[in-house]
Amino acid sequence: MKPYIALSIEDLSFSYSGKKALDQISFGIQTGRCTLLLGPNGAGKSTLFSLITRLYDTRNGRIELCGFDIKRQTRKALAKLGVVFQQPTLDLDLTVMQNLRYHTALHGMPRKLASERIQQELERLDMYERRFEKIRQLNGGHRRRVEIARALLHQPTLLLLDEPTVGLDVPSRHVIVDYVHRLAADENIAVLWASHLIDEIYANDELIVLHKGRIKAKGIIDEVLKITNAATIKEAFFSLTQGEQA
Amino acid sequence: MNIMHYWRAMWGIIWRECWRFVTQRERFISALVRPLIWLFVFAAGFRSALGLAISPPYETYILYEVYITPGLIGMIQLFNGMQSSLSMVYDREMGSMRILMVCPLPRWFLLLSKLLAGTAVSILQVYVFLAIARLYEIEAPWQGYLWILPALTLSGLMLGSLGLLLSSFIKQLENFAGVMNFVIFPMFFMSTALYPLWKIKESSILLHNLAHYNPFSQAVELTRFALYGQFNQNAFVYTLLAFIAFMTAAIVGYNPSKGMMTRKGGSS
Numbered sequence: 001m002k003p004y005i006a007l008s009i010e011d012l013s014f015s016y017s018g019k020k021a022l023d024q025i026s027f028g029i030q031t032g033r034c035t036l037l038l039g040p041n042g043a044g045k046s047t048l049f050s051l052i053t054r055l056y057d058t059r060n061g062r063i064e065l066c067g068f069d070i071k072r073q074t075r076k077a078l079a080k081l082g083v084v085f086q087q088p089t090l091d092l093d094l095t096v097m098q099n100l101r102y103h104t105a106l107h108g109m110p111r112k113l114a115s116e117r118i119q120q121e122l123e124r125l126d127m128y129e130r131r132f133e134k135i136r137q138l139n140g141g142h143r144r145r146v147e148i149a150r151a152l153l154h155q156p157t158l159l160l161l162d163e164p165t166v167g168l169d170v171p172s173r174h175v176i177v178d179y180v181h182r183l184a185a186d187e188n189i190a191v192l193w194a195s196h197l198i199d200e201i202y203a204n205d206e207l208i209v210l211h212k213g214r215i216k217a218k219g220i221i222d223e224v225l226k227i228t229n230a231a232t233i234k235e236a237f238f239s240l241t242q243g244e245q246a
Numbered sequence: 247m248n249i250m251h252y253w254r255a256m257w258g259i260i261w262r263e264c265w266r267f268v269t270q271r272e273r274f275i276s277a278l279v280r281p282l283i284w285l286f287v288f289a290a291g292f293r294s295a296l297g298l299a300i301s302p303p304y305e306t307y308i309l310y311e312v313y314i315t316p317g318l319i320g321m322i323q324l325f326n327g328m329q330s331s332l333s334m335v336y337d338r339e340m341g342s343m344r345i346l347m348v349c350p351l352p353r354w355f356l357l358l359s360k361l362l363a364g365t366a367v368s369i370l371q372v373y374v375f376l377a378i379a380r381l382y383e384i385e386a387p388w389q390g391y392l393w394i395l396p397a398l399t400l401s402g403l404m405l406g407s408l409g410l411l412l413s414s415f416i417k418q419l420e421n422f423a424g425v426m427n428f429v430i431f432p433m434f435f436m437s438t439a440l441y442p443l444w445k446i447k448e449s450s451i452l453l454h455n456l457a458h459y460n461p462f463s464q465a466v467e468l469t470r471f472a473l474y475g476q477f478n479q480n481a482f483v484y485t486l487l488a489f490i491a492f493m494t495a496a497i498v499g500y501n502p503s504k505g506m507m508t509r510k511g512g513s514s
Contacts, residue, residue: 053344053347053348054347054348055344055347055348074350075350075351075352076350078348078349078350079350081348083344083345083348085344085345087344089342089344089345090342091262091266091342093266093269093270094262094265094266098262098265101258102258102261102262103345103349104258105254105255105257105258105259105261106255106258106259106345106346106349106351107251107255107349107350108248108250108251108252108254108255109254110250110254
């Protein structure tokens with residue numbers, strides 16, 4: 001399938017009580033690839049995600065999801081969006097199945113279709129056998145897998161992931177990073193992944209480096225290295241953010 | 247976006263809320279213990295201290311336990327409404343509220359569904375309470391148990407929407423203690439839940455006026471009359487208007503363009 005722009009952001013600014021969190025940022029995200037949003041704490045990543053998901057109002061600038069303006073065509077835009085938030089959002093006292101069914105209900109899916117999609121997504125993440133277990137009984141990595149499965153149930157075009165591997169061990173992180181990269185390529189989904197872990201970047205990923213609410217660099221790894229005259233992406237990141245920790 | 251989408255989403259939200267309630271056994275028991283203590287301990291103790299004249303909807307002298315039963319029903323719904331708002335603040339802090347807010351349905355509909363879910367839970371509690379009260383020989387006419395269903399729905403919606411409105415203002419879970427002190431207690435004690443209006447008037451005109459205009463009093467009176475097969479029109483209109491006012495304000499409060507959500511930033 002031909003790639004197209006799933007997310008377009010133009011001149012977006014946002015302030016908290018006069019303090020600028022995002023300052024006139026513009027970029028586009030294409031389907032079929034992963035775009036890593038890198039930035040130290042306080043760079044504006046979570047604010048950007050809150051604006052894309054319409055938890056905050058867009059007052060300055062424009063956000064379009066698959067051609068739908070998030071402010072004017074909110075529901076059409078949100079129907080195209082799958083999100084994994086940084087904080088866990090599963091109901092611990094419900095089973096995997098019950099959590100996913102709740103999500104399919106919110107997206108208005110008929111029961112049969114919902115069952116098929118749940119099976120499909122859980123099988124892809126090796127979680128189908130555990131569908132009747134309560135979330136409380138699962139470890140952090142498995143909970144994240146359930147959240148990713150949930151975000152994909154309604155077959156979104158854009159998948160937002162806000163630091164989904166924070167607090168996970170190395171094997172769990174590897175499974176998730178690898179799965180999401182394959183997903184983007186195989187399903188022609190656009191992925192916007194906020195991260196502060198440089199080892200999660202693959203060679204052909206797009207990078208956006210955000211610092212103090214401004215975009216410092218964007219492009220594939222080679223382009224970012226060229227702009228910064230750096231040998232590694234770690235060096236490039238440090239020079240763009242004046243040495244602040246990611 | 248079709249009507250079935252709305253229907254499935256609403257049932258999904260109601261089902262989740264009811265299921266959570268029945269599986270959280272401690273919550274179920276504590277929701278019942280509170281009004282039962284009031285009924286079996288407080289009301290039994292006050293029975294001899296308070297004399298009640300015959301006043302509508304009662305056609306004969308009644309025991310104090312009978313009088314406060316609708317008040318305790320109101321108490322169940324008041325606490326449940328506030329508990330729902332507490333869970334909204336908790337959900338928002340914990341993030342699960344975000345999942346609800348990013349689904350492709352209008353925000354007013356999601357809030358209304360959440361409210362209906364909370365009301366369904368409170369009605370469940372009320373019927374269990376009434377069944378226990380009946381065993382204690384606090385009885386209403388059989389058809390009364392049916393008549394209170396619409397009354398309970400409206401009063402549950404009104405008290406739930408008040409909770410919803412408060413939750414849109416409360417930034418952190420810790421601030422919720424204030425709701426107990428400044429909303430639940432004044433609303434409950436300055437009402438007709440524990441004593442009739444004419445009795446309050448005997449001791450204080452100001453208190454009488456406050457109790458009279460307290461929407462909680464009107465919700466209690468609506469239930470009291472319905473329990474005896476009567477329709478209290480004033481209480482109905484007042485409760486309905488209070489529901490519309492609280493709900494409208496809550497929707498504005500949760501609107502990202504207009505309400506409190508714009509101010510709930512935090513760090514990026």
